[in-house]
Structures are given as C-alpha cells and as structure tokens.
Amino acid sequence: MTWRVVHLDLSREAPPVDPAEGHAFIVFWWGSLPLGAEAFVPEELPLSQDQILTLAGRFAAKQLAARGPSLGGVPEAGRDGRVELEPTLADIRACRGASAVLDALAADPQTPADDVSVIVCTRGRPKLLRSCLAALDAQRAPPGEIIVVDNSESGDAQVVSAHFRRVRHLHEKRPGLSVARNTGVAAATRPIIAFTDDDVEVDPGWTGQVARAFASAPEADAITGLVLPASLSTPAQRFYELQLGGFGTGYVPVRFGSRFRSEGLNHGLQVWRLGAGANMAFRRETFMRVGLFDERLGAGAAGCSEDSELWYRILADGGSCLYEPRAVVHHHHRPDWGGLEEQMQAYMRGHVAALGAQYLRYRHRGNLRRIGLQLPQYFLRVALRALRDGSSDHMRLLLPQVRGWWGGLTLVLRPGWRRSHAVPQLSDHGDPLVRRSSQSRSPVRRPVTTSLGERSEQSA
Amino acid sequence: MPYRIVDLELSEPLPELVPEGVEDGFALVGRWHGRPVGFTLQPVPPGGTLSPRALRQAVEREFTRKVLALEVEAELSGRWPHPDPGPAPSLTVAVCTKDRPQGLARLLESLEVLRPASPFRSLEVLVVDNASADAATREVVGDFVGVRYVEEPRVGLDFARNAALRTAAGDLLAFLDDDVVVDSGWLDGLYAAWSDYPNAGGYTGLVLPLRLDSSAQIEFERRGGFGRGFTRIHHRGAKMHNALHPVGVGVVGAGCNMAFDRRLLDRLGGFDEALDTGAPLPGGGDLDIFYRVIRAGRTIVYEPGFTVFHEHRETLNQLRRQYWSWGLGFMAFLTKCRRTDPALHPRHSAMLRWWFVDKTMGFVKASVQLRPGRARMIAAEIRGGIQGLLGEYDRSLERSRRIREGVA
Numbered sequence: 093m094t095w096r097v098v099h100l101d102l103s104r105e106a107p108p109v110d111p112a113e114g115h116a117f118i119v120f121w122w123g124s125l126p127l128g129a130e131a132f133v134p135e136e137l138p139l140s141q142d143q144i145l146t147l148a149g150r151f152a153a154k155q156l157a158a159r160g161p162s163l164g165g166v167p168e169a170g171r172d173g174r175v176e177l178e179p180t181l182a183d184i185r186a187c188r189g190a191s192a193v194l195d196a197l198a199a200d201p202q203t204p205a206d207d208v209s210v211i212v213c214t215r216g217r218p219k220l221l222r223s224c225l226a227a228l229d230a231q232r233a234p235p236g237e238i239i240v241v242d243n244s245e246s247g248d249a250q251v252v253s254a255h256f257r258r259v260r261h262l263h264e265k266r267p268g269l270s271v272a273r274n275t276g277v278a279a280a281t282r283p284i285i286a287f288t289d290d291d292v293e294v295d296p297g298w299t300g301q302v303a304r305a306f307a308s309a310p311e312a313d314a315i316t317g318l319v320l321p322a323s324l325s326t327p328a329q330r331f332y333e334l335q336l337g338g339f340g341t342g343y344v345p346v347r348f349g350s351r352f353r354s355e356g357l358n359h360g361l362q363v364w365r366l367g368a369g370a371n372m373a374f375r376r377e378t379f380m381r382v383g384l385f386d387e388r389l390g391a392g393a394a395g396c397s398e399d400s401e402l403w404y405r406i407l408a409d410g411g412s413c414l415y416e417p418r419a420v421v422h423h424h425h426r427p428d429w430g431g432l433e434e435q436m437q438a439y440m441r442g443h444v445a446a447l448g449a450q451y452l453r454y455r456h457r458g459n460l461r462r463i464g465l466q467l468p469q470y471f472l473r474v475a476l477r478a479l480r481d482g483s484s485d486h487m488r489l490l491l492p493q494v495r496g497w498w499g500g501l502t503l504v505l506r507p508g509w510r511r512s513h514a515v516p517q518l519s520d521h522g523d524p525l526v527r528r529s530s531q532s533r534s535p536v537r538r539p540v541t542t543s544l545g546e547r548s549e550q551s552a
Numbered sequence: 553m554p555y556r557i558v559d560l561e562l563s564e565p566l567p568e569l570v571p572e573g574v575e576d577g578f579a580l581v582g583r584w585h586g587r588p589v590g591f592t593l594q595p596v597p598p599g600g601t602l603s604p605r606a607l608r609q610a611v612e613r614e615f616t617r618k619v620l621a622l623e624v625e626a627e628l629s630g631r632w633p634h635p636d637p638g639p640a641p642s643l644t645v646a647v648c649t650k651d652r653p654q655g656l657a658r659l660l661e662s663l664e665v666l667r668p669a670s671p672f673r674s675l676e677v678l679v680v681d682n683a684s685a686d687a688a689t690r691e692v693v694g695d696f697v698g699v700r701y702v703e704e705p706r707v708g709l710d711f712a713r714n715a716a717l718r719t720a721a722g723d724l725l726a727f728l729d730d731d732v733v734v735d736s737g738w739l740d741g742l743y744a745a746w747s748d749y750p751n752a753g754g755y756t757g758l759v760l761p762l763r764l765d766s767s768a769q770i771e772f773e774r775r776g777g778f779g780r781g782f783t784r785i786h787h788r789g790a791k792m793h794n795a796l797h798p799v800g801v802g803v804v805g806a807g808c809n810m811a812f813d814r815r816l817l818d819r820l821g822g823f824d825e826a827l828d829t830g831a832p833l834p835g836g837g838d839l840d841i842f843y844r845v846i847r848a849g850r851t852i853v854y855e856p857g858f859t860v861f862h863e864h865r866e867t868l869n870q871l872r873r874q875y876w877s878w879g880l881g882f883m884a885f886l887t888k889c890r891r892t893d894p895a896l897h898p899r900h901s902a903m904l905r906w907w908f909v910d911k912t913m914g915f916v917k918a919s920v921q922l923r924p925g926r927a928r929m930i931a932a933e934i935r936g937g938i939q940g941l942l943g944e945y946d947r948s949l950e951r952s953r954r955i956r957e958g959v960a
Contacts (some may be wrong), residue, residue: 102628105631129794130792132792133790134790135788135789135790136786136788136791140749140786141635141748142748142749142784143786145628145629145632146783148624148628149621149622149624149628150621153620153621153623153624156620156624177617178613178615178616179613179616179620180612181566181608181612181616181617183616184616184619184623187620190627191624191631206830208911287615334792346788353851479796479909480905480906480910480913481902481906482902482905482906487928513844520736
C-alpha cells in the first residue's frame with residue numbers, strides 16, 4: 093500500500109486536475125493559504141471536478157467565515173478549543189468576490205522576520221536536522237537568527253550546523269527537551285522566539301507568517317501553527333495522522349483567551365488543543381513574565397507537554413494565544429510502530445505529569461478531574477469503540493497509554509518530584525537562567541540560583 | 553404537538569413566525585435561491601413565539617456557512633470551464649404504488665408542476681399499480697395527461713420496480729414511492745448531478761419530512777430522519793472514513809427517491825424480487841440495488857438539490873414496525889451479500905459485529921438516559937435484525953417464488 097501526500101492549489105484559473113492515484117492524503121491550498129486536507133482510498137480517486145468544487149466550497153466557506161474582513165475577526169475558542177463559525181445573514185447576502193478575499197488572505201506577509209529567533213532542539217538525528225535547517229535556510233523572510241541546541245552527549249549536530257552559515261550551534265549536555273529549549277531561550281537575542289523540531293521541515297513562508305501573526309495580534313503571548321504530515325509512507329505514520337488525528341488543530345485561526353479560560357477553568361483547560369511544540373512561538377517578554385519551560389516535563393523527562401504547560405501558565409495568568417494555521421510546518425511522524433507505542437506512552441505520561449504540575453501551581457481541580465475521571469473514561473471509550481470496530485490497532489495503542497497514565501501518576505505522587513524547583517526564570521541581568529520554586533504563584537522576591545549539579549538531581 | 557414545516561428563502565427578508573393553535577415549534581428548511589441548504593427543528597416554549605432574533609440565530613447557526621460554500625462553488629465554477637456532459641438524457645419517472653390513491657394524486661400533481669420546465673430531452677411518467685385492491689389508483693392516473701399506467705399483479709415492491717424497468721424508455725430511470733411529494737428543484741437537482749457527473753450508475757437525493765404532526769414523526773426526525781446532509785457526495789467502492797463501506801450502504805440514500813442509468817439496471821438484472829415482498833419482508837431492495845451498482849464499479853451520486861418530502865409513519869406503533877423492518881431488511885440483505893459476494897466477506901462479518909454492538913450500545917444509552925420510547929425503537933430494530941439473520945432471506949426467496957407461480 094503506497095500513500096502519497098499531495099498538495100493541490102485551487103487558486104489556479106484552470107480547473108485543478110487531481111493527480112492523485114493509489115492512496116492519497118490531499119492538502120488543498122489557495123496559493124499559500126492552507127484550506128483543508130482529506131485522505132482518500134484508491135476507489136475514491138481521482139476526484140471529479142464537482143467533488144473538488146464541493147470540497148473547495150466547504151473549505152473556503154470556513155476560511156471566509158473565520159477570516160473574511162466583513163465577516164468578523166478571528167473567532168474565540170470555547171472550552172473544547174473549537175470555534176463556532178456563524179457568518180451573519182447580512183454578511184452572506186452582501187458577500188461578493190470570494191476568490192478576491194481568498195487571494196488577499198493568501199498574499200505573502202510583508203512583515204520582515206528579523207525579530208524572530210528560531211530555536212531547533214536536536215538529539216542524535218543529523219539527517220533529519222539537515223533537512224530541517226535547509227528548510228529554515230530557504231525562508232522567504234529569513235529569521236533574525238537560527239539556534240541549534242544540541243542535546244546529545246557528543247555534540248554531533250555541530251557538523252551539520254556548520255553547513256549553514258547563519259546557524260548558531262549550542263551544546264546543552266544536560267538531557268531533556270525542556271532544558272534544551274530553556275538554554276535556547278536564554279541564548280536568543282530577538283523579541284520573538286519560535287520553536288521547531290529537528291524532525292520538521294518548515295514551509296517557506298513560515299517565519300514570515302509567525303512574524304505577521306505577532307504583529308497583527310499585539311495581545312497574543314504565543315502563536316501556534318499547522319503541523320502537516322511530511323509523508324505517510326508507513327502504517328505507524330498513517331495511524332498517527334489518520335486515526336489519532338495527528339497534531340491537527342484545523343485550518344482556521346483560533347484565539348485562545350478569556351472565553352477559553354473562563355469556560356474551561358472548572359473542567360480543566362484543554363491546553364493541548366492549542367497546537368504542538370513542533371510549531372510554536374512566544375514573545376520574549378512572556379517568558380520573563382511566566383517563566384520558562386518546566387524541566388520536569390518534555391521529552392527526556394516526563395515525556396511531553398512542556399509546551400502545553402507553558403500555554404497553561406500564559407492563559408491562567410490572563411494572557412492569550414493565537415493559533416494561526418497559515419504558519420505551516422511539515423512533520424516527519426515516527427515511522428515504526430514500536431516508536432509510535434513509545435511515543436503514545438510518553439505523551440500520556442507527560443500529559444498526566446503536566447496536569448499534576450498545573451494543579452500544584454494553581455490548585456485548579458479540573459486537572460485532577462482529568463487525571464482521575466476523564467482519562468479513564470477516555471480509555472474505556474477507546475476500548476468499546478475498538479471492540480465495536482474490531483480495531484486491533486486501537487487496542488494495541490491503548491495499553492501503552494494506560495501505562496503512560498500510570499507512569500505519570502506515580503511521578504505526580506512522588507513528593508520529591510512535586511517539590512522540585514523546575515521552572516527557571518528568564519532574567520535580563522547577569523545569569524539569564526534563574527531557578528525558583530515551581531509552586532509559587534506570585535513572583536518570589538529572592539530568586540534562588542541553583543547550580544547545574546542540583547538540577548540534574550531534580551530531574552532525575 | 554405538531555411542528556410546522558417552513559420554507560425559509562434566505563436571500564429574502566425572514567418572515568415572522570408565530571405558532572398557531574397547538575404547534576410546538578417549527579421545522580425550518582433553509583434555502584438559498586431555492587436550493588435546500590439545511591434543516592433544523594426549532595421548538596418554541598409554550599405560549600411563546602420564535603422571536604426574530606432567535607430565528608436569525610438559528611439561521612446563522614445552521615444555514616449560513618452552507619450558503620457561503622454555495623457562493624464559493626458558484627464563483628469557482630465560473631472560473632473553471634465545465635466539462636461538456638453531452639446531449640441531455642431522457643428520463644422515466646416510475647411511481648410504484650399500492651392502495652394509496654390520495655398519496656399518488658398528490659405526488660403526480662407535484663410532478664406535473666415541474667414538467668413544462670424539464671431540462672431532460674424527454675420526460676415520461678409511469679405509474680406501476682402493484683395489485684391495488686380497487687380501481688381508485690387507475691382512476692387517479694386517468695386524471696393526469698401523459699401519465700402511463702402499468703399493472704403488476706405480483707405483490708412486492710421489487711416486482712413493481714422490475715415491471716417499470718421492463719417498460720421504461722428513458723436513459724435515466726427514477727423511482728419514487730407513493731408517500732412522497734417532489735420538491736420544486738427535484739428535476740433540476742437530478743439534472744445538475746447528471747451533467748456534473750454523467751457516468752454515475754445512480755443518483756440519490758435528499759428526503760425531508762412532508763409533515764410533522766405526530767410524536768412518531770417528530771421522534772423520527774429527531775433521530776436524524778432520512779437525513780443524508782446538504783452536500784453532494786460521490787459513493788464508490790470504498791471509503792477512507794468507513795472501513796465497512798459499501799456494506800453499510802444505507803448512507804447512500806433511500807429507496808423512496810433514487811434514479812439509475814437504466815441500461816445498467818438491465819445489465820444487473822433489475823431488482824431482487826425476494827426483498828421488499830410486502831408485509832413479511834418490507835425492505836432491503838434499495839440497499840441491495842445500491843450495493844450492486846457500486847460493486848459493478850459505478851458511482852452513486854447523492855445530490856441534496858434532488859429533494860422529495862416524505863410522509864413519515866403516523867403512529868409510534870407504525871414507526872416501531874418500520875425500525876423492525878429496517879433491521880429485518882438489512883440482515884436479509886446482508887445474508888444475501890455474504891452468499892453472492894465472497895470478495896467482501898470480511899467486511900460483511902465486520903458489519904454484522906458493528907451493527908449488533910452499535911445497536912446494543914444505543915439501547916443501553918437510551919435506557920440509561922431514561923428514554924424508554926427510543927429504547928423500544930432500537931429493541932424493535934434489534935429484534936428485526938435477529939429475525940433477519942435467522943433465515944429470513946431464504947423464507948423470502950421461497951415466498952417470492954410462490955408469488956411468481958401463484959400469478960403465472
């Protein structure tokens with residue numbers, strides 16, 4: 093079974109001829125504006141012109157409803173991170189020239205990206221890193237700087253980084269993605285700090301879109317963007333993208349702010365709906381305000397969710413985030429099934445750990461409810477559905493997730509883990525990295541600087 | 553109790569909706585320049601009205617995004633040259649009826665309105681009288697000019713459908729049940745679907761309620777009715793998002809409103825007369841023909857503009873019986889598929905499991921939510937399913953053989 097990821101541009105004057113055959117994941121674009129994606133089995137292909145029209149209508153209507161100048165601003169997420177797109181009757185009656193509006197939305201941003209530092213944390217994947225850096229090197233709006241934080245023992249990413257003139261290579265020996273990210277932030281010099289991963293190729297317009305998103309949303313503390321699959325050649329990659337939904341958060345922009353916070357606080361803020369660490373950016377001043385990544389979380393520590401836990405702090409402290417799907421990256425999903433199982437276990441472990449950390453910091457009970465009630469319910473639902481559909485793959489992935497849940501729980505229940513001081517502060521004077529208690533809600537007057545040795549004890 | 557069905561033309565100012573008498577609410581059919589774009593039930597509190605604001609909100613929640621999609625489609629189809637579908641086909645509309653002269657007259661009237669503006673090369677209307685007890689059906693047909701009357705003495709919907717197939721002359725052959733009324737856009741909707749995709753083996757369309765006067769009719773709509781949505785869909789031999797397709801072929805459409813390439817039906821040998829044999833097995837024939845058209849490698853296009861209004865069952869007993877018959881008909885159909893189409897055997901088995909687990913889960917859910925009415929409907933469907941599995945198709949084969957011999 094071969095699968096292809098096909099990109100189809102609907103903005104051309106001629107009817108698009110669907111080139112897909114075999115299995116295909118088709119991403120529909122209007123120029124550089126991503127409209128939507130659908131997966132097809134061979135029997136459904138090629139798409140006829142009326143099918144493409146139907147899809148174009150559905151996708152474009154969502155774009156116009158979410159972004160059209162006359163149709164209201166970027167919609168706000170509700171509790172579940174979703175938006176209701178309800179164009180007004182007056183607007184649809186007056187709607188003319190949809191393709192001109194789409195053309196305007198697809199226009200390349202004019203904002204330069206000098207203000208953007210891009211940080212790539214990597215660990216022992218030189219081949220992927222090379223494609224990642226090549227994509228960053230080919231940006232239409234080049235970023236102000238590119239920092240590779242090499243989290244390997246040996247520092248072998250240096251060889252790859254050296255191929256790219258504009259790349260700064262830092263070696264962070266202490267393991268953990270959060271540690272590496274924090275090292276990157278401390279070294280970054282620009283007011284906007286964007287992250288991508290070494291298994292990602294960013295779209296040529298990515299940095300420009302990130303810069304524009306921040307310029308157009310002065311209130312936003314953080315931006316996230318669309319993560320598309322770079323390829324779907326293995327069953328594990330397809331399962332992750334097509335059955336588990338990938339990293340997907342959709343093709344329309346979403347504001348995460350006061351509505352998301354007030355509707356969700358009692359049930360637990362569903363911050364994982366904001367996006368993914370493979371495509372996210374922050375203002376430097378936001379790090380100064382809410383602190384850096386929690387070093388107990390993330391790959392190499394609890395597993396993941398260092399990204400969403402930071403969004404949680406931003407939102408809980410009254411800030412806001414913007415999901416802007418025009419900022420596109422292409423992610424190489426884990427190709428092997430074993431890797432996928434490991435990943436799902438790590439995700440769940442990190443997720444539970446992050447929920448624990450969020451509860452300890454804010455005492456929002458929704459986090460406990462999610463650990464104790466919602467997640468077990470979710471496991472049960474998956475099991476029932478797998479039974480009904482006879483899906484052994486869903487069953488196979490359930491066990492690692494339950495194991496991850498248990499692993500996260502044991503972490504959270506460990507007093508030493510709870511007490512560890514793992515959220516460093518960013519300081520503009522002296523040592524840029526300052527650690528202090530992770531549990532204090534209000535800023536501690538006297539920051540405690542710890543030595544590197546102490547920290548490795550904490551994360552152990 | 554009743555919900556009034558209201559046509560809302562969204563390109564014009566919205567009307568004021570005040571419930572009359574005992575009306576509980578409104579069933580809104582949203583349209584954009586005539587084409588249906590959505591359907592929603594809007595209850596009204598006792599003694600209250602549907603305020604203009606509430607109406608507008610309902611419209612914006614349910615309909616406006618679809619309108620926007622239609623506008624984009626219209627604009628893009630202007631940019632992209634349309635492939636030439638060739639000369640317009642001729643169409644035969646066959647109405648199979650048994651002892652329902654009033655319903656038949658209502659349907660023929662709605663067809664007569666459309667006739668003068670038909671986009672088809674020619675249009676033939678055919679009534680197949682399936683052994684009605686008296687002459688009323690024949691008399692109704694006599695009242696209409698240019699409607700052909702054919703008798704089929706062997707009782708069974710698929711005997712009647714095959715009788716239509718034998719005498720129809722059209723390139724396309726549409727079937728309508730005698731409990732529907734066609735919408736003003738029915739012919740144009742079918743024509744649009746054909747001209748966009750002339751190679752399809754069949755076309756199905758939207759089925760909306762004709763009236764919602766009884767609690768059975770309202771309950772049926774609440775559970776989704778015949779709703780297949782307001783977006784065109786091409787149904788082919790497999791689907792990404794439904795591993796069981798085309799075995800779960802009910803999503804394709806409903807037998808009360810379907811059309812086919814007539815020559816394809818001829819090649820396939822017409823409908824299976826062992827299904828739809830009236831009272832003992834009143835269903836399954838539509839599923840079977842959709843399945844065989846798709847398995848013959850042809851597409852069935854669902855087109856929402858190709859709309860009829862269906863008179864739902866009046867009483868809860870009738871509705872329960874209908875659910876029972878769907879379970880029965882579906883399992884008879886599945887039994888036949890397992891016998892005739894070994895290539896898809898794994899999908900048939902998976903469907904069997906899916907169906908029973910899904911219905912059981914639905915039953916448990918309805919019971920937990922303390923909705924005994926709904927639980928009893930699902931129980932009836934499960935009962936029908938079990939009965940259908942226990943040799944109903946063979947019994948029905950035998951029955952249809954006797955009917956054939958009895959008349960011959």
